[in-house]
Amino acid sequence: MDSPAPQARGFPRLELWDPSVPQEFMQPKKEINDGSDLTRFFTTNAYRDIGIFLMQLNRSLCPRKRPDDTVQTFELSRKREDSQSVLSLQALLGRVEALIDDAPPDPGPRRFGNIAFRKWHELLGQQVAVLLTEFLSREIMMFGQDMGECFVKEDTEEAGKHGVVGPFAELESYFIGSFGSAQRLDYGTGHELSFLAFLGCLWKLGFFKDDTRTREGETERSIVLGVFEPYFKVVRRLILTYTLEPAGTHGVWGLDDHFFMPYIFGSAQLTRPITEEEPMPLEGSVPGAPKPADVTKAATVELYREENMYFAAIGFINDVKKGPFWEHSPILFDISGIKDGWGKINKGMLKMFDAEVLGKFPVVQHFRFGKLFSWDVDPNAPAVQHTVHTVQQPVAPKSSAVPGVGTAAPWAKHQAAPPMSGAAALRAQPAPPNPLYSEASIPASTGEIPGPLPRGIPGTASAQHSITKAPWAA
Amino acid sequence: MSDLDKWVAQLRACRPIPEADVRELCHKARELLIEEGNVVTVNAPVTICGDIHGQFHDLMELFRVGGDVPDTNYLFMGDFVDRGFYSLESFLLLLCLKVRYPDRMTLIRGNHESRQITTVYGFYDECLRKYGSANVWRYCCDVFDYLALGAIVLGASNTLSPASESSAAQEYADMNLEVEVCNADGVSTFQFPRQSRSLTSSSDPQPRGSPNGSSSTAGHSSPATGNKTGPPGSGASGSSGGSVGNPAGAVLCVHGGLSPLIQTVDAIRLLDRKQEVPHEGAMCDLLWSDPDDIDGWGLSPRGAGFLFGADIVKEFNYKNDLSLIARAHQLVMEGFKEMFDASIVTVWSAPNYCYRCGNVAALLELSEDESGLGVFARSNGDVSRSDGGQEKGRPNGFDTLEGPARRYRVFQAAPQDSRGMPAKKPVADYFL
Numbered sequence: 001m002d003s004p005a006p007q008a009r010g011f012p013r014l015e016l017w018d019p020s021v022p023q024e025f026m027q028p029k030k031e032i033n034d035g036s037d038l039t040r041f042f043t044t045n046a047y048r049d050i051g052i053f054l055m056q057l058n059r060s061l062c063p064r065k066r067p068d069d070t071v072q073t074f075e076l077s078r079k080r081e082d083s084q085s086v087l088s089l090q091a092l093l094g095r096v097e098a099l100i101d102d103a104p105p106d107p108g109p110r111r112f113g114n115i116a117f118r119k120w121h122e123l124l125g126q127q128v129a130v131l132l133t134e135f136l137s138r139e140i141m142m143f144g145q146d147m148g149e150c151f152v153k154e155d156t157e158e159a160g161k162h163g164v165v166g167p168f169a170e171l172e173s174y175f176i177g178s179f180g181s182a183q184r185l186d187y188g189t190g191h192e193l194s195f196l197a198f199l200g201c202l203w204k205l206g207f208f209k210d211d212t213r214t215r216e217g218e219t220e221r222s223i224v225l226g227v228f229e230p231y232f233k234v235v236r237r238l239i240l241t242y243t244l245e246p247a248g249t250h251g252v253w254g255l256d257d258h259f260f261m262p263y264i265f266g267s268a269q270l271t272r273p274i275t276e277e278e279p280m281p282l283e284g285s286v287p288g289a290p291k292p293a294d295v296t297k298a299a300t301v302e303l304y305r306e307e308n309m310y311f312a313a314i315g316f317i318n319d320v321k322k323g324p325f326w327e328h329s330p331i332l333f334d335i336s337g338i339k340d341g342w343g344k345i346n347k348g349m350l351k352m353f354d355a356e357v358l359g360k361f362p363v364v365q366h367f368r369f370g371k372l373f374s375w376d377v378d379p380n381a382p383a384v385q386h387t388v389h390t391v392q393q394p395v396a397p398k399s400s401a402v403p404g405v406g407t408a409a410p411w412a413k414h415q416a417a418p419p420m421s422g423a424a425a426l427r428a429q430p431a432p433p434n435p436l437y438s439e440a441s442i443p444a445s446t447g448e449i450p451g452p453l454p455r456g457i458p459g460t461a462s463a464q465h466s467i468t469k470a471p472w473a474a
Numbered sequence: 475m476s477d478l479d480k481w482v483a484q485l486r487a488c489r490p491i492p493e494a495d496v497r498e499l500c501h502k503a504r505e506l507l508i509e510e511g512n513v514v515t516v517n518a519p520v521t522i523c524g525d526i527h528g529q530f531h532d533l534m535e536l537f538r539v540g541g542d543v544p545d546t547n548y549l550f551m552g553d554f555v556d557r558g559f560y561s562l563e564s565f566l567l568l569l570c571l572k573v574r575y576p577d578r579m580t581l582i583r584g585n586h587e588s589r590q591i592t593t594v595y596g597f598y599d600e601c602l603r604k605y606g607s608a609n610v611w612r613y614c615c616d617v618f619d620y621l622a623l624g625a626i627v628l629g630a631s632n633t634l635s636p637a638s639e640s641s642a643a644q645e646y647a648d649m650n651l652e653v654e655v656c657n658a659d660g661v662s663t664f665q666f667p668r669q670s671r672s673l674t675s676s677s678d679p680q681p682r683g684s685p686n687g688s689s690s691t692a693g694h695s696s697p698a699t700g701n702k703t704g705p706p707g708s709g710a711s712g713s714s715g716g717s718v719g720n721p722a723g724a725v726l727c728v729h730g731g732l733s734p735l736i737q738t739v740d741a742i743r744l745l746d747r748k749q750e751v752p753h754e755g756a757m758c759d760l761l762w763s764d765p766d767d768i769d770g771w772g773l774s775p776r777g778a779g780f781l782f783g784a785d786i787v788k789e790f791n792y793k794n795d796l797s798l799i800a801r802a803h804q805l806v807m808e809g810f811k812e813m814f815d816a817s818i819v820t821v822w823s824a825p826n827y828c829y830r831c832g833n834v835a836a837l838l839e840l841s842e843d844e845s846g847l848g849v850f851a852r853s854n855g856d857v858s859r860s861d862g863g864q865e866k867g868r869p870n871g872f873d874t875l876e877g878p879a880r881r882y883r884v885f886q887a888a889p890q891d892s893r894g895m896p897a898k899k900p901v902a903d904y905f906l
Binding site: 112183184250251252253254257296320321322323324326327328330331333334335336337338344345347348349351352355362407408409 | 527528556557558559585586591594595596599600603753762775776777778805807826828829830831887890895896898899900901902904905906
């Protein structure tokens with residue numbers, strides 16, 4: 001890597017807040033209202049923190065070379081000593097899943113998404129305050145507040161009078177946002193991102209400090225394998241129970257109808273082993289790993305889906321889709337042809353996530369910003385170049401939308417459009433949705449198409465060009 | 475073999491034609507489409523199809539079930555592209571058939587036949603991947619702008635011709651069916667005879683809005699006289715009949731539905747359609763709206779178009795002397811769904827949509843009226859021109875015209891065994 005590592009040797013970790021300092025929190029707000037807001041987003045503390053936390057979790061899953069030359073891998077099924085904090089979150093997710101029993105799918109006429117999901121979401125909304133209070137420690141709920149005043153949902157009005165908002169407001173917002181849209185009866189990568197933010201908030205508030213294990217990455221590994229995977233399981237059950245639609249879709253030309261992060265974490269689990277000092281490998285696989293090509297073999301996928309998050313995600317696709325894999329999932333099929341191992345795939349997934357999730361207006365327009373994931377500009381953020389990608393985003397959403405399902409107009413206000421496009425899209429960005437619909441928004445007839453985005457997830461070659469100083473550069 | 479026949483053959487084999495040929499094909503298609511009105515007139519018999527969404531193998535299955543072109547006269551109601559793997563092959567084949575057999579193939583525009591939508595929902599990505607440049611996408615989008623917005627079917631009979639050649643025509647005529655549902659092998663699975671109006675009351679509530687889930691398993695059924703229940707989920711009521719044997723009213727075909735800005739079929743004819751689908755206005759609504767169990771107009775969850783209720787449909791049909799509106803645009807698990815006393819039907823032709831929805835698909839056949847009265851006696855939407863289309867003796871509520879006899883052929887996704895695994899393509903830049 002040709003960039004000066006900002007924290008020599010030390011790989012960036014999400015900063016912990018000091019509990020002894022009084023903190024202000026706020027009700028998280030939507031800030032990304034049109035395409036041009038994306039430019040600012042890339043310079044915010046929130047963008048930086050999302051990146052740091054994701055990289056931190058990603059790195060923890062990479063197999064480790066131990067001093068005695070043994071290699072340690074981190075399968076889903078491997079026994080872990082999860083800390084109390086992780087166990088609490090598992091219990092929380094269990095309770096959330098159990099709400100399904102109280103909102104059975106509606107047997108009546110429907111198109112696709114089941115309206116009973118609205119009932120489920122309503123139950124979640126009613127119980128979230130109680131659930132979070134029950135499973136998160138008092139220290140977290142009262143973080144940075146005057147002792148004796150703990151404002152949870154019921155107290156919001158009261159809190160408002162005092163002009164005080166506790167961390168609950170932010171935790172609740174991300175948590176509720178993690179389980180799909182009741183309005184649209186769909187689920188997509190924006191919801192997945194919200195769960196990452198929820199865990200990131202907890203990290204910052206020191207929730208995971210109870211983990212006394214000292215080995216590098218152990219806490220993070222527990223978070224991914226012990227919280228994220230159970231979360232994916234709950235969401236998969238929601239998708240199956242209520243036939244939730246993909247939140248916008250490129251059809252077969254997207255990576256996956258609903259998820260992205262399992263492909264990041266799952267590929268990390270299979271990369272070439274590293275020592276605690278080494279950066280993430282950019283290629284290579286751990287000895288004994290299934291081959292990337294094995295994802296096209298249903299039987300092999302069955303074999304590994306209980307061990308590996310990538311295979312678990314593919315297994316779910318195989319569960320719900322009928323037809324040739326290469327046809328319904330051509331992007332994953334092509335990726336299965338990569339010869340340089342899971343390290344290469346992991347690196348690519350991170351870059352793709354940056355461009356296709358964090359870089360896509362239809363996805364991140366729904367992200368809310370508070371104090372923990374803040375819209376404030378990070379003074380160390382590099383200048384973001386105006387790319388065609390950012391300037392051609394919608395200028396301002398015009399129409400309003402109400403509950404329903406089906407193809408949404410990309411300019412519809414509340415409608416999440418596809419998070420991920422076919423891989424080819426990065427090479428050549430078409431004119432994205434533009435409510436003006438002018439001829440000018442159509443790619444020029446010369447066929448000249450803008451090149452790849454200059455941004456990228458640090459730790460990758462392209463990233464080094466544009467955000468060498470990004471705090472989350474490994 | 476002409477170029478055109480060569481292209482048809484190649485596309486039928488699911489192989490894209492070279493970029494230069496696409497350009498030429500699109501040019502020819504545009505010259506043809508530019509001559510069409512916004513509302514194309516189509517004479518029965520005709521087979522009406524809904525969304526395809528790039529499901530090429532299922533389109534082949536549709537042709538197997540519905541008959542090949544040019545033997546069968548087809549009308550496709552848009553949404554040829556996006557979501558599926560073969561938007562390109564599907565659209566180009568339909569376009570080729572249109573150019574080759576212009577009188578046997580009618581294509582109207584869906585909301586996905588748009589630059590903006592195709593960049594979000596997959597067709598753009600597909601073209602780039604298959605050709606390495608966006609040129610073909612651009613040629614296709616230029617054709618989209620010329621597609622008609624709707625069609626009027628004239629001369630549809632209110633009796634059905636036999637579902638297969640093995641049945642005697644007279645036998646069918648005697649049964650006087652209003653609705654028949656057939657499976658992919660042409661076997662009739664449900665029949666519903668037309669009821670005489672005197673036997674029924676038109677105010678009876680209909681099972682509107684319910685899914686026609688059991689239609690494929692209902693088996694042979696001959697409801698007793700006076701039974702007003704059509705195929706489950708169909709609006710077949712038996713209450714819409716006039717005297718048997720009179721020609722059915724005209725059928726309007728449109729991708730989405732109605733618009734609050736459009737009161738007459740003539741108003742559609744006056745639109746300037748040769749443009750990208752606008753974000754609002756009449757043209758947008760025709761391609762985006764959905765019928766719903768509401769009164770009047772409602773806001774659409776899609777962020778474009780509107781929701782419209784039974785009262786809107788009935789008034790529109792009455793004013794325009796239509797007996798039925800056929801539209802697509804919404805996934806229907808059972809392939810078709812009649813609503814509002816059979817005044818409007820949704821036809822969906824993409825089985826197991828997106829490889830996961832588990833739905834069946836359907837096409838709608840309207841037979842030709844052979845009484846010799848049909849085409850001349852019925853309106854094609856020109857009704858009341860002389861009085862501005864406004865005033866007309868209006869009974870309480872709008873008596874719906876007797877609908878044409880309707881045969882739905884329901885089919886499943888094409889078997890996959892014939893599809894070999896292709897070579898892996900180079901991955902995106904992210905992975906280089």
